[in-house]
Every structure is written in C-alpha cells, then in structure tokens.
Amino acid sequence: MTESKAEQKPASEKKGKSKYDYSNGPPPLNINLAWCKACNICIALCPAQVFEPDRDGKPVLARGEDCNQCAICWVHCPDFAITSNYK
Amino acid sequence: MTESKAEQKPASEKKGKSKYDYSNGPPPLNINLAWCKACNICIALCPAQVFEPDRDGKPVLARGEDCNQCAICWVHCPDFAITSNYK
Amino acid sequence: MTTAEKTKAAPRQRSDVILNYLRPKKKFPNVWCAGCGNGIVMSAIVRAIDKLALSKDEVAMVSGIGCSSRMPIYLDFNALHTTHGRALPFATGIKFAQPHMKVIVITGDGDALAIGGNHFIHACRRNIDITAILVNNYIYGMTGGQGSPTTPTAAFSTTTPYGNAEKHFDPCKLAEAAGASYVARATVYHAPQLEKAIMQAVDHRGFSLVEVISNCHTYFGRLNRLGDAVSMLKEYKEKSVTVARAKRMSPEELKDKHVIGTLYEDDKTEFCDEYQKIVDAQMGEK
Amino acid sequence: MTTAEKTKAAPRQRSDVILNYLRPKKKFPNVWCAGCGNGIVMSAIVRAIDKLALSKDEVAMVSGIGCSSRMPIYLDFNALHTTHGRALPFATGIKFAQPHMKVIVITGDGDALAIGGNHFIHACRRNIDITAILVNNYIYGMTGGQGSPTTPTAAFSTTTPYGNAEKHFDPCKLAEAAGASYVARATVYHAPQLEKAIMQAVDHRGFSLVEVISNCHTYFGRLNRLGDAVSMLKEYKEKSVTVARAKRMSPEELKDKHVIGTLYEDDKTEFCDEYQKIVDAQMGEK
Amino acid sequence: MVDTQRKLLLGNLACVHGAIYAGMRFFAGYPITPSTEVAEGCSRELPRIGGRFIQMEDEIGSIGAVVGASVSGVKAMTATSGPGYSLMVENIGYAYMTETPCVIINVQRGGPSTGLPTKGSQSDTMQARWGPHGDYTAIAVAPSTVGDTVTETIRAFNLAERFRTPVTILLDEVISHQREMISLPKPGEHQVVDRVKPTASPEEFEPFAHTAGGVSPMPAYGEGYRYVITGLTHDAMGFTTNRPDEIKLKLDKLRNKILNFKSEITKLRIEMMDDAEIAFVSYGSVSRAVLLAVALARKAGVKVGMIQLYTVWPFPDEELRDYLVGCHKVIVPELNMGQVVREVGRILPPDTEIHSLLRYDGEILTPMQLLEKLEEVM
Amino acid sequence: MVDTQRKLLLGNLACVHGAIYAGMRFFAGYPITPSTEVAEGCSRELPRIGGRFIQMEDEIGSIGAVVGASVSGVKAMTATSGPGYSLMVENIGYAYMTETPCVIINVQRGGPSTGLPTKGSQSDTMQARWGPHGDYTAIAVAPSTVGDTVTETIRAFNLAERFRTPVTILLDEVISHQREMISLPKPGEHQVVDRVKPTASPEEFEPFAHTAGGVSPMPAYGEGYRYVITGLTHDAMGFTTNRPDEIKLKLDKLRNKILNFKSEITKLRIEMMDDAEIAFVSYGSVSRAVLLAVALARKAGVKVGMIQLYTVWPFPDEELRDYLVGCHKVIVPELNMGQVVREVGRILPPDTEIHSLLRYDGEILTPMQLLEKLEEVM
Amino acid sequence: MEHKLLDRIEIPHDRFEIRLSGSGGQGMILGSVMLAEAIGTDYTKRVIQTQSYGPEARGGASKSDVVISSNEIYYPKAMQLDMLLTMTQESLDRYYGDLHKEGVLIVDSGLVTRIPTDNYYGLPFTRLAREEAGHVMVANVVALGAIAAFTGIVPRENLIEAVLSHAPRGTEDKNRAAVEIGYREAMKIAKKE
Amino acid sequence: MEHKLLDRIEIPHDRFEIRLSGSGGQGMILGSVMLAEAIGTDYTKRVIQTQSYGPEARGGASKSDVVISSNEIYYPKAMQLDMLLTMTQESLDRYYGDLHKEGVLIVDSGLVTRIPTDNYYGLPFTRLAREEAGHVMVANVVALGAIAAFTGIVPRENLIEAVLSHAPRGTEDKNRAAVEIGYREAMKIAKKE
Numbered sequence A, B: 001m002t003e004s005k006a007e008q009k010p011a012s013e014k015k016g017k018s019k020y021d022y023s024n025g026p027p028p029l030n031i032n033l034a035w036c037k038a039c040n041i042c043i044a045l046c047p048a049q050v051f052e053p054d055r056d057g058k059p060v061l062a063r064g065e066d067c068n069q070c071a072i073c074w075v076h077c078p079d080f081a082i083t084s085n086y087k
Numbered sequence C, D: 001m002t003t004a005e006k007t008k009a010a011p012r013q014r015s016d017v018i019l020n021y022l023r024p025k026k027k028f029p030n031v032w033c034a035g036c037g038n039g040i041v042m043s044a045i046v047r048a049i050d051k052l053a054l055s056k057d058e059v060a061m062v063s064g065i066g067c068s069s070r071m072p073i074y075l076d077f078n079a080l081h082t083t084h085g086r087a088l089p090f091a092t093g094i095k096f097a098q099p100h101m102k103v104i105v106i107t108g109d110g111d112a113l114a115i116g117g118n119h120f121i122h123a124c125r126r127n128i129d130i131t132a133i134l135v136n137n138y139i140y141g142m143t144g145g146q147g148s149p150t151t152p153t154a155a156f157s158t159t160t161p162y163g164n165a166e167k168h169f170d171p172c173k174l175a176e177a178a179g180a181s182y183v184a185r186a187t188v189y190h191a192p193q194l195e196k197a198i199m200q201a202v203d204h205r206g207f208s209l210v211e212v213i214s215n216c217h218t219y220f221g222r223l224n225r226l227g228d229a230v231s232m233l234k235e236y237k238e239k240s241v242t243v244a245r246a247k248r249m250s251p252e253e254l255k256d257k258h259v260i261g262t263l264y265e266d267d268k269t270e271f272c273d274e275y276q277k278i279v280d281a282q283m284g285e286k
Numbered sequence E, F: 001m002v003d004t005q006r007k008l009l010l011g012n013l014a015c016v017h018g019a020i021y022a023g024m025r026f027f028a029g030y031p032i033t034p035s036t037e038v039a040e041g042c043s044r045e046l047p048r049i050g051g052r053f054i055q056m057e058d059e060i061g062s063i064g065a066v067v068g069a070s071v072s073g074v075k076a077m078t079a080t081s082g083p084g085y086s087l088m089v090e091n092i093g094y095a096y097m098t099e100t101p102c103v104i105i106n107v108q109r110g111g112p113s114t115g116l117p118t119k120g121s122q123s124d125t126m127q128a129r130w131g132p133h134g135d136y137t138a139i140a141v142a143p144s145t146v147g148d149t150v151t152e153t154i155r156a157f158n159l160a161e162r163f164r165t166p167v168t169i170l171l172d173e174v175i176s177h178q179r180e181m182i183s184l185p186k187p188g189e190h191q192v193v194d195r196v197k198p199t200a201s202p203e204e205f206e207p208f209a210h211t212a213g214g215v216s217p218m219p220a221y222g223e224g225y226r227y228v229i230t231g232l233t234h235d236a237m238g239f240t241t242n243r244p245d246e247i248k249l250k251l252d253k254l255r256n257k258i259l260n261f262k263s264e265i266t267k268l269r270i271e272m273m274d275d276a277e278i279a280f281v282s283y284g285s286v287s288r289a290v291l292l293a294v295a296l297a298r299k300a301g302v303k304v305g306m307i308q309l310y311t312v313w314p315f316p317d318e319e320l321r322d323y324l325v326g327c328h329k330v331i332v333p334e335l336n337m338g339q340v341v342r343e344v345g346r347i348l349p350p351d352t353e354i355h356s357l358l359r360y361d362g363e364i365l366t367p368m369q370l371l372e373k374l375e376e377v378m
Numbered sequence G, H: 001m002e003h004k005l006l007d008r009i010e011i012p013h014d015r016f017e018i019r020l021s022g023s024g025g026q027g028m029i030l031g032s033v034m035l036a037e038a039i040g041t042d043y044t045k046r047v048i049q050t051q052s053y054g055p056e057a058r059g060g061a062s063k064s065d066v067v068i069s070s071n072e073i074y075y076p077k078a079m080q081l082d083m084l085l086t087m088t089q090e091s092l093d094r095y096y097g098d099l100h101k102e103g104v105l106i107v108d109s110g111l112v113t114r115i116p117t118d119n120y121y122g123l124p125f126t127r128l129a130r131e132e133a134g135h136v137m138v139a140n141v142v143a144l145g146a147i148a149a150f151t152g153i154v155p156r157e158n159l160i161e162a163v164l165s166h167a168p169r170g171t172e173d174k175n176r177a178a179v180e181i182g183y184r185e186a187m188k189i190a191k192k193e
C-alpha cells in the first residue's frame, strides 16, 4: 500500500514534465502536414496535451516542451504523419 | 445390487423368446426381396438371431417364432425392405 | 407440447410408416450401395416427422449434392435438390419467404462443411429455423472416396493416398461457435436416439443441427480397412458414449469416441421472428 | 528465441520505422478517411514485423477487397490484393508453394467472415502457418456501410435501416472452434498490445488470428451515433478488458465488453510441415 | 410537389420501383459497387409492404435464396455487378435447369476482375448469355435511361414469370448512378404477368410437363403439389434421367419454350430506319447518345437510323437482319472491346459492311465520337 | 513390358503426365465427376517428385491457391468440370487481369447445372471464352485423344507461361474416362517454356511494363522484386488507376499480347482440304469420328476434308476463313446445342453454306451420323 | 454523300449544365441531388444528375453534375459546363477545362487560391458554414444558396424545400440558414458587379 | 456429286470390340482395364478402353468396352460388339442388341436365365469365384480367363500378368487361380462345341 502510494505523483508532474531537454535540438516531433488529415486523434490522445489544432484542424506543437516521448501520438496516427526527432 | 441382479435373466430367455403368439397370423415380418440388397445388417443385428441368409445373402425368417418385435431390424434396414406384420 | 409429450401423444407407430412417405412413382430400391447408412438415416427422419405429425405439404426438404443429398428425391415432401454445398441458402429462401414451413436440409460432410461451409456457419449465425441433418461419413461418397473436412488426420482416401495431412472439423463444435441453438449427434447404429434427436431438432425454433455418423463402407470403410456395413455399425456402437457419460470422462478417454445426444441448446431469438417484428412495425407505421 | 525475447533483443525502434516500409513510388497519404483505424493497424503491423527482423522479401502480404484490404498496396512487401473474400486461398497457395515465406493476410470483417467465411474456417482447420489480421469495424466500409457478420444485433447500417435482425459472429470463438492454434484480440486504441499480438501471431507456427477492433466512424460510427474517430477510440479504451480480468468477470459484466489479449493458443502440428513429411517419405521411397 | 409519382430517381432505385410494381416481394443480395443502392433500397422498402430483404453471406447464397423464395411462390430478385455475377453463374444455371423464374440485375462496371468499381461498362454482355456452363437459352434486357429501367425491370419480371426462367437485366454504372426526374408508373399502367399455376390434381401433376407452349405450370411449395426439383437432367416428372431421348426433350424444352416465342421477347426501338443507309445498332446506356447523334446527322442530311436492342438475349437475329437489309453500313457502338458486334457480324446481310466503335477506358461514348465515327465510315 | 513409357493411360491421367512433363509442381482442386482422377493422380504423383497437392474447400479456393502458387514461381493447375468452372470464373478473371500463368482443365459433362455428371459434352466451349465478366482475351485448347491430351496439356502450360495468362483445357468426359495404350513423351521430346524473368533491377522494375511483345517479365515472390498484384485496373507499376489512358493501355495489353501473336497459339489439324468442296470443322473428342467419316467418304469419292481446332480460343478467324474459301459447304459437328458453329458463321466466306450437326443427349456423334449429315448436305 | 459531316453539325446547347466539385467529404453529391430536386419541381424542366468518384473509393476528388433542359436530354453527362462550383483547388485544376468559355465559375475562396481566370465568383463557403451557419457540414448548402442567387435557375423557396427534405432531424434550422447565407452573400457580390 | 453416299460406304470392321457388362459392384471396369492392358502388351495392337455409368452414381448397370485394332482407332467407342459378357440379366437385356449377329455372347449362367439366343457360352462365373477361387470379388477375373480361352485374343500369361499388377497384396493367389479356373472351364465348353 505504502509503496504504491509513494509511486503516485501529482498528475501534472507525472504527465506534463518532459524527460528530455530540447534546448539544443529540433522540436520533439516532426509533423508531416501533407499527410496529416486532421483527424484529431493525436490532439485528443496526447496525455501531455502537447498539441493544439490549427485552422485546418491539424496539430501544431503548442507545448512541445511538455512532450515526454510517450509514443501515443505516433502509434495512433493513422497517416504516419508524426515522427519523433529524438527516439 | 440385489435388485439389479433380480433383473438379470439368462440371455437366451431375455432375447430369444418372443412375446407374441404367431400361431394364427402371418409370419412376424414381411421382407421385400425386390428392395433388399443383401447388406446383412438385419441378419447381423437381430438380437434373437431370427434370420439366415439365403443363397443371395438376403434374409429368410429362419426362426420367426423367436422374433420379439424389437424393431432393430427394420429401423436399421437401409432399404426399407422389412416391415412387421404385427406392429 | 414438448417433443417428449408429442412422442407420447402420437399413436403407436407402425413399422411400415416409411412406406407412407415414399414418393409415388419413384423407382425403388434407392441408389445407395447395399448397407449404406443413408437409408437408415432416411427412415429415422420419416419416423420423426411422422411422430411430430407434420403435414407433408408443410415440409420442404432441401439438399445439396452427394449420396446423402439424394434423400429428398425419394420422400414425398416439397423437395429441392440443389447445387453442391448450397442447400442452406436455398432453404433460407424458402423459410424466409414462407416462415410457416418446416424446412429440413439433408447434407453430407463434404456438402455442408467443404464447399458449403460458409452457408453452414451463416445459417447457424442467423439462427434461422431450419433443421440440418448432416450425414457425416467422413468422405466424399458420391465422387468416389476423396477426403472431406471430417476425414480424420492420417486416414486414407483417394486424395490422401499417403494419409491425411490435414486436421478435421468437429461439426457440432463449429455449429455451436457459429451460433446454432440446437446441436445433437447420433450414429446410424443408434437409430432410436437419432430419431429422437431429429424430432427435437425439427421441433426446436431456431437453427438446429443433427450430425449423424454414417457408414460409407464402400469408400471410407474399404480404404481404411474398417470392414463392411455391419462392422462399421458395430464399431459405432462400441465407440459411442452419451453426453452424460462423456462428462465423466477425461479428454484422453474421449479420444476417438463419438459423443452422442444433445450437445448444445439455447433459446435465443429466431431470425424470421425478428424480421417479422420489423415488418409489423413498418407496416403498422405506414 | 521466444517472441518476448525477440522484442527485447531488437534494437530500440525508431518512431519513423514505418517510413522504411512504405512502398516507394506509391502516392501518400493513403486513401482512408481521416482518422480511420486502418492506418493505426498498418503501423502496428510494420512495427511488429520490424521487431521480428523479418526480411521484406520473405514477407508476402495478401488481402481481399475492402478498405482494410488496401493495406498491402502501401507496404513494401510481396503484395497480393486479391478478390473479395479470397485472400486466404491465395495465401494458402503462396505458403504451400513456398513454405519458408511469412504470409500475412489482411482482411475485413466482411471479407473474412461474410463472403470469405469458408476459407476462413478452412485455413483455421488446416492450421496452415498464415497470420490473419482481421480488421473488424463491424461494417462494410468500402461499399458504404452495409451490415456485416459482426454488425451487432439491432445496430444500424445502410442495409439494416430498422436495426439488424441477425445475430453476429465472434470471430475469435469461430476461429478456435475451426482449429486455429493462436487467437488474439486487440483494438486500435491498444496499439502496443496490438503490436505485441501481431508479433506473437507471426512468430507462431500454425494458423494465427489477430482480430483488431477498428473504427469506421464514417459509416458504423455515424449510423450508430458513436461520434468521431476519437470518441470511438476512447470507447474502445473503456469497453476493453484483458483476458486476465475477464476471467474474473461474470457473463453479464462481460456483455458489450471487448476481451483483449491472447484468447487461445496451442501447439498442434502445422499443415505444411505435415505435408513435407509425406513428400520426404515419398521422395525417399523412390 | 403534388404529383407523388414524380421523383428524382436514382437508376438503381428505378430497379427497386419497377420490381415492386411487378410484384417482387423478396430480395436477397450481397453489396457491391455500383449496384449497392438496389439492395439498400430493398432493405428500406420491402418491410413496408410486407416483403422480405435479406443480405446473404455472398452472391452464391443470394441467388440460392432467390431461387428458394421463387419456388415458394414469391417473386424474387437479386442485384450485383460483374464479380458477383461471376460467382452466381453456377446457381443461375440451376435456375435455367429447374425453370425457376427470377430476376438478376447486373450493374456492369469495368472489368475484368475487380477492375473499375465506379466506372460504367458493357463488358458483361456476352457473360449474360454464356456465363453459366452447359446449354440453355438466356434472356437479357438492357435499359438505357432511368425511366426505362423501371419499365424494363417490370418487363424482366414478366418474362421470367411467363417463361419460367431467370432473366438478367444488363444495367451499367452510367445509368445506375444517374438520377433523373421521372414519373413512376401508376397502378394498372403496365401489365403484370404471374406464373401459370397447375390445374391438374396433384396425382396427375407433372411438374415439367411438355406443354404446347413449352412452359409447364408451376405450383408453389406448400400448395399440395409435392414434387422434386433437381439440377440433374430430369424427365417430365422431375426425376433424374440418363435416357438420351429424355435428355434431348429436356434440353429442347429449355430452348424451344423461349425461341419459339421470341417475338414476345424481342423488343427493339427503331428510329429513322425507313430510308436509312447507315444504321447504328446499340443497347443500354450508349443508346441515348446514339439517339442524339442520329438526330443531328439526319438534320445534316445523312440517311442514318438507329436500332436499339432492349432485348439483347435471345439475340434478335431475324428481326435485326430484316431491318439491316438495305443498309450499306452498320455501326455498333459499345462500352467494351467488341461483344455484340460479333453477333451483328454473324447475322449481317451479305451487302452490309460492319463497323465497331468501342470505348473501354472507363468513360462513355459522347455524341461527338459517334458522329466522328459516322463521318469516318460514310 | 520393356517400354516403361508405354501405358494404358486414362484420359484424366494423361493431363497429369502432360502437366508434370511441362513442369507443373502444384495442384489445388476440388473433386468433381468426371475430372476427379486428375486430382487423385496429382495427389499420388506430386509428393513423389517434391511437388504439392492440396484439396481445397471448394473450386473458388482451388483456383485462388493456384494463382497464389503461380505468383510464387511454381507452375500450377487445377481441374474441374462445368459446375466447378462456373464457380471459378471470378478468380480466372483475376488471373487474366493480373496476368498470372496457370492452367485450368475443364472436363466437360452435360449441363446446364448438375446436369449429367457421367456423360460427355462440349457445352462449356463458349464459357471458356466468355465465362468471367469483363474484357479479356482467352486461350483454350481442345485435345481429341488420350495421346494428344498429354501434348495439349504441355502446350497449355507453355502458352500460359509464354503469354502470362490462364489457359483452359477443354477436355470432355469421353476422353477423360477413356483409356488408351500410348507412349509417354520422353524427356526433351517436347519443348518446355518457362516464364521470362526480369533482368531489370528491383528499383527499375515495372511489373506490368509495356514491352514490345506485350508480355512483362515476371519474378517470383521472394526474389527481391516486391511489387503489388491487384485485380483492380492498374498501371505499369501495378498501382491502381482510374485514368482513361492507362485503363485503355492495360486492356489493350491483355488483348494484344495474345492476338498479336495468334500464329504462335493457333493450332489446326488439316486433313484432305486441298481440293475439298465440303469441310468438317470440329474440335475435341468429336474430331476422331470425323476423321473416320472423312476418310470413308473420300474413299467413296466425296471431296470432303476436315479442319480440327486444337486451339479453340482465340478463335482462328483468319486462318479458318482462308481454308474455307473455296468450300461450298461446311459442317460443324458438336456435342452441344450450337456454340462453335456461331463462330464459324461469323467468319464464313461469302459463298459458303454452313450446317450444324448437334448432339446433346449425352451420347457421342458416331461416324455414321456424320456420314448421314454429309449425305444430307451434299 | 458529301464529307465534312462534322462541319455541318453543331451540338445544340439547349441545356444548362452545372457541376459541383470538391473532395470526398464535402457533400457534393448530396448537394447536386438537392439542387436537381429543387429544379425538377418545375414541370417544364427535365433534370438529370450524375456523379463520378475519384480513383479510390474513399476521399479523393468528387464531382457531380446536373443537366437541365426543356427538351429531352439525350446525353446524360455534361458536355460543356455552364456553371462550375469548386470547393477545392484540386477540383478546380481538374475541371476548369470543362467549363464553357462563357460559363460561370464559383469557388470556395477560403480554400481555393490559384484561379486561372478573373472571371469568377468567390465566396468562403466553408468558413461561412462554420462561422455563420453553425457547422462545416452545410458548406455545400451554403454553396447551393449562392448558386440559386447567381444563376436564378431555381427559386430560393424550392431550394429550401428540397434541402429540408434531406436534412436530418434537428438540423433543419442550420440548413435553412445555410441557404439564406449563401443566397445573401452571393447577392451582395452579384449586385456589386 | 451423286447421292446415295451411304450406300457406297461401309464402315470397315478392322477391329475387335469387347464389352463387359454387369452391375455396379461386379468389377466390370477393372476387368476391362486388365483385359486392355493384357492385350496392349502386344505392340502391334492398339487398344482403347471406355466405360459408362448407370443413370445414378451408385449401383445400377455398368458396362465397359475394349476396342482392339491393328490400325489407328478413329472412333473410340464400340459400334458393333464382337463379344459381349453379361454378368446380370439387366445388362444382357440392355446390351444384347449391340452384339454383332456373329458376335460371341458370354453370360454368367448362375445369374442370367432368360437368354434370347441359343448361340452363347454360359459359365457360372460368380459361383466359380465363390466356390473355387475363394471370393465372389474375383468373378470378373474368372470371366477374363474365360474370355481369353474363348477368343484367343490374349495369351493367358499376359492376362495373368495384367491381373496381378492390379491385385491388392495378399490376393495374388486368388486372382491367379481365378484366371486359371475361368480358362479351364471355358476350354471345356469351347472344346465340346
């Protein structure tokens, strides 16, 4: 019981914080807008709420620094439009 | 145990004896030789061994008096060649 | 009335009942080889129908192609001898167009499970009120002894000359998984049990399957050294166990055994009934 | 190496691995509707194949007709886009002719279970070493939203405008009853689990089925008011339970739930292997 | 909109309307582009009038169920496209052999194989005649507009019932996916034919009796006539036979019941043929453009006419030849690689020249192309 | 018996021998009378030479597996009869579209439908040309004796490989169930053709390239060329297309690769035609009796000859017409209700009269019947 | 017979041809159906509506034509468009060539940017739908309203009736509004010119 | 050209035609295969064997023909039988008419009773098989032995070789005996006449 409690961190800390330091590199993800069909899946599923939709509904990296490279967005992108620049 | 023993009659008595009195009627069974194909099933399966094969292998009522109208022969005759004259 | 009650209520059946159901004008004896199990199945069907007191006019008997599928030609019902493997869709057409009819399908292991396998699982899925009597002789009789989807692994047939490299279906298991709501098995040795299973199946509302293990000594028997019709029948006697007994047996003990009796039954809704509700609603709405 | 070991042994996979497997010269984006689950399945397949370190040349990817069946067109394997429902026999021809190939079949619920139902159960029965990935979106996507054999009872489609009067298959149950030796289920929400199931399935020797529950929001979703791709994915998340958890749940609790994970597995002998024994024996005898 | 009969009707739904008008109450089918709306329309309409719609597991099952319904006494049809028709041919052959009335709609798309699902074509024309194995005589009709899709569907059912035979409607994607504002026929406007029922008692009844007209009366299952229907060659009682004389009788029956009454089946549209020196012979959707081309060419003084085959099979050998006698040239425009042109070639009068105008790239023949061809052969 | 090549060979097993000679190593089939011994023979023979036999769940699956094996680089065939061929036509169409070499044996029996399983017939001749939907060009050969069943089977495989196309062997029950003492061909006695493999690198490879001969080189799966095969209309890369120009190119390719090389495909047997005033045109089993009738009539002074079509499809229009020019009369004997006679009618020289001699009662045409017909038309 | 037949023939333009084009999901087919129904209310007019699909079933370009005539329509497909609506750049590029030189071009000016002529009407249908009618789904209906205004081929009330007969329950208001918005915006431009 | 063509033609009988007939299970087809193989051993002879089935697949009448000639065999089926073996009454009734007037009729005298001619050989093949050769199954082989004796068309040794090549393992002796018995019994009759 205690152990599992110890694991439990505040939600914001657990999800929002990126494990990576992007300061010297490219943005965490690369989005191929030509292939993206604006399905909204990445935007909705990203646990860190990294994306915002642009005018066409396609994702923009609104909070790139929050990305923890969890892979959820790219494994769920039906159009192979998201790739990581780090992993 | 004892009960089930009581049920147990000598095989000959149980199978061979006919329950019917054929003395005043036709033979127990009617065999349509035109349809019979001499498959031997009735002959082999009859518990009372009522049949003998003729020269062509078709059944003859060798021991008609032993027939107990158990139906085994006619329900198994693939050519509907056996009917009872009693049941 | 339950099926059991119907059996009791029926007047004592005469041994020559089948003669009342043979098609007038059709030449006999039938085409089957001497001793072929098909004849035994056919007379069990007739006795069951007779006990259920169905009118001949309300029975449609539909079959595919194969030795077993010749049956409807001999019986005095509305008979549709269709193409190989397709009895069930034709039967579906009849049943769905005239839901009051009793539709009985006679089919072989090749007819139902090889070429007709898709129709088989879909008729089960729909749970349409049709009774399929699957005469399983483990081989294609009509075309001369080729392997079928029930031919056991390693068994011989004219297309498995070195022993069958394939696995075989359990038709009853398949039917249940596909959605059939009544599934039973019997052998031609067990003619009375077969008759009872057919009665229950025809009486059941929904898709019912009766698998009958039947001897094709001419091909399956000969190629696998199982002897003549009589020896095959006797083997069925020895190798069969009832559902009740099977429950007390281990999988090893059950290997090579035929479990006979009612294997599965449920009361899910039937397809024509469900469709009728739609029709009623739509016609009411108009 | 077990599949688990292979996964571990594989070098850490890059997120852009799929780009290495897209067919050169083929125009992208793919044809599917925005948000269609087919794309999610496709990338899971690629990741699985990549982790298994198969050579592209030894993979044959075979499909029927349907939205899902377009997949092989995009992937840089030996691709056979066949006729509707017939992917498995074509795949059987490839596998049996070249047993060293890894043959993966991509099929839809209509393709595999409606018109292709017979080939499906027979591929299971033969236990031929093919992996079938069945993208179950509960509808015919390609032709515009007609009911399929997995469309739930009472659900709407363009051919069940008053609600479906039929029952539906459980493809996994059917496959097991027909003889498949590996059966697993996942949803497109559960992409990592899906990837793992595909790895295990491809690695398994014998017929393996991976049923993937996938969103066709364009038809199934719209006609049944299930919202867009995102809502459907979220629903899969909520409605899925693992095999382990499912074991502790009652049938009532399990109603409307998707049980995901490995549902069945055994190690019966495989068809090509068994046939090879015959060939070896006969060629030796000569 | 006052006239409830006036409707912007999709070609595929025109089939549904025509069929229901003709008494169709059973549809079994399997979806396929570009025929799907026929099935979808039936799934909506049939329950409303007490009819039945079923989506079968495949096309083989669909035509099977249709035959089952028909022997049960219900007028039945299915609809498909080339790939599905290919799958149906075995059971369509069964319907020929068992003389079961039914209607099969083939909404043609580009072939072979999966081909061009969304493009029109007339490349299944020969298949409608020769698809099933064995000897039989086929009937096929080919509408050219949404309006005559309604009437040709009615006619197809009438022919099926009249001659106890399957009838194919050769539609194509061009018409099937076209919407046209038309007036639906009012009750009584068209004749509706039903199969002849037996008058003989069940004891005397011969299900495949050789009658003067060749067509045997047909009871429904359940009406007290319990007979055998089989796809094996059979005698008048329906019993299988291997006797040469009986075999010949049966096959002759299948042919004669149709060919001896060909004039009841053949339907041609004849336009401006009286003094025509050049004739277009067309069928199906192409005919519309032909009509325009002919009208325009006439205005320009060309003695050209057109013959449209509403009945493609049985091929109207004699009638067509009669019309063509005197024509120097005949042009056969088709959306395929040359099918009906072979038939016209077969019956061509000695002094007539034949020209083929083919298009098989997924597009349709335009009036301009027809005129160009006309100029070329002139 | 010293000559191990001498054998009392069943017609159906002649196919097996011919096929194995030609390199067939894969058979997938479904039993059907009167073709069953082909499958049975393959099930015995193939494992002995490292080949593979599979009995599929139905005929649709059989031809599917055959195509799968063929794209894997293995020569493959199936055998069936009319009902099974009917079921196969969709996937045969797929083989046309995808240009997959394979051989389909149709051992014809009486039709339509289940018909006459144990009686010979030639009533599937038109189906071999027009069975599948859509436009394509078919090749079909027709042996007439057990001996030439061996050689025509070899030829069928060679044509299939040469032209990347399915080839139908039109056998019939008469030959298939006939045993004849013949000598099997020795290795090297007949040419064996294999498909052309690509020489281009995988990067440059176009699987359906438009070559001069129309036939594109074909790699086997696994050889490093990873390409798409689809039944949808496709471009040279194998990618689906809806572009009219590409559609036309593809369909033209299917036709031209065969029709431009017709002389390699057409095979006729010409007997006593030099001064013939009357000609028999026949194919398949009937030809044997024709040969006798012609020889006898010649002895009696009648100027009659015979042309036997070993290649029925593509129909040898020009060659046949050339031979018929000068004949007053032509008689076409067939075991059906008139199929090839329509084709002959289509290409008939202007001054030639055509006569049909048909038998479709399950029996075969006797030399006497042929002579009677000859006398009648003389 | 003399030659030069084609020189003596002109295909009479006794008809009005409209094409609605866009991508798969933009409702061009339904739009043309509603338009055809609205026009067909007038008994004196014959109407045929056709469509074709892109190379693949899903997505891709989509076009739908309506041919209107007072005479019998022999040839059902459009030959030379009198009016072309394009909702995407791709469809404009593809179909512009089919427009008669005096035909009317209408584009969704929010989505189409490269336009090969100055002679066109542009309105941001999709944006109008989203922002003013309440849902992008009715962009096609907005365009119909504009077509009615630009061409006068159909009375606004008839169009509304036809549109409403296809509107799913609960969307009637949005649809009615969409027609009105399209009509209004078009009238503004039309008047300006 | 003159008429009466048929009067001037006679189909040459340069061949010998044998038919074996009986019911489904009597092995007539296998019998004719063995006979044809035995005869075909002789390189100078061309041999064709054919068969036909009854109207239904199982049981029923069965016949099988062997045509033998030194010339090419153009027409593979029997036209006028030179020899007819009938193992059942039904087959005799059915095929007797096909026998040439000088052809040889052989019947199983144990099973066939009504014979329309006096000019025939009768032997109880089935009984001989059961009682002397050890199994009814070889009745066909007994008949082959008799045919060899009556016709001289094939040497006994060749026949035995052909028969043995088809005999299932363990039945060689029965089969060899069957040939011998048939041959012996036939020689007895043949000599008598």
Ligand SMILES: Cc1ncc(C[n+]2csc(CCOP(=O)(O)OP(=O)(O)O)c2C)c(N)n1
Residues within 6 Å of the ligand: C065, C066, C067, C068, C069, C083, C084, C107, C108, C109, C110, C111, C112, C135, C137, C139, C140, C141, C142, C143, C148, C216, F030, F031, F032, F033, F059, F083, F084, F087, F114
């Ligand atoms: C389309 C088609 N394929 C094949 C056949 C040949 N055929 C007739 S019956 C049969 C198999 C019969 O086996 P089964 O159904 O087990 O019946 P049985 O004869 O054993 O009773 C086959 C393959 C056919 N008639 N039609």
Ligand SMILES: Cc1ncc(C[n+]2csc(CCOP(=O)(O)OP(=O)(O)O)c2C)c(N)n1
Residues within 6 Å of the ligand: D065, D066, D067, D068, D069, D083, D084, D107, D108, D109, D110, D111, D112, D135, D137, D139, D140, D141, D142, D143, D148, D216, E030, E031, E032, E033, E059, E083, E084, E087, E114
């Ligand atoms: C013989 C044949 N029948 C019907 C069709 C039409 N068809 C194409 S795809 C399809 C159904 C596709 O459904 P599914 O397999 O579930 O795939 P999805 O599109 O949903 O991924 C149908 C009926 C066809 N192409 N061929």
Ligand code: SF4
Residues within 6 Å of the ligand: A029, A045, A046, A047, A048, A049, A050, A051, A066, A067, A068, A069, A070, A071, A072, A073, A074
């Ligand atoms: S990898 Fe994708 S889903 Fe995960 S946190 Fe980063 S942006 Fe979000």
Ligand code: SF4
Residues within 6 Å of the ligand: A031, A035, A036, A037, A038, A039, A040, A041, A042, A043, A057, A058, A059, A076, A077, A078, A079, A080, A081, A082, D035
């Ligand atoms: S998941 Fe992919 S396609 Fe969908 S919005 Fe995100 S990037 Fe675009």
Ligand code: SF4
Residues within 6 Å of the ligand: B029, B045, B046, B047, B048, B049, B050, B051, B066, B067, B068, B069, B070, B071, B072, B073, B074
């Ligand atoms: S009824 Fe038949 S089986 Fe029973 S005892 Fe009598 S003869 Fe024997």
Ligand code: SF4
Residues within 6 Å of the ligand: B031, B035, B036, B037, B038, B039, B040, B041, B042, B043, B057, B058, B059, B076, B077, B078, B079, B080, B081, B082, C035
């Ligand atoms: S069971 Fe019937 S057919 Fe068999 S021997 Fe007895 S009576 Fe004859």
Ligand code: SF4
Residues within 6 Å of the ligand: C031, C032, C033, C035, C036, C037, C038, C067, C068, C137, C141, C142, C215, C216, C217, C218, C219, H058
């Ligand atoms: S072959 Fe077999 S199944 Fe057919 S009739 Fe004979 S014993 Fe029965």
Ligand code: SF4
Residues within 6 Å of the ligand: D031, D032, D033, D035, D036, D037, D038, D067, D068, D137, D141, D142, D215, D216, D217, D218, D219, G058
């Ligand atoms: S129709 Fe459905 S299955 Fe097909 S691409 Fe669109 S969302 Fe996917």
Ligand SMILES: [Mg+2]
Residues within 6 Å of the ligand: C066, C108, C109, C110, C135, C136, C137, C138, C139, C140, C141, C148
């Ligand atoms: Mg069987």
Ligand SMILES: [Mg+2]
Residues within 6 Å of the ligand: D066, D108, D109, D110, D135, D136, D137, D138, D139, D140, D141, D148
């Ligand atoms: Mg689907």
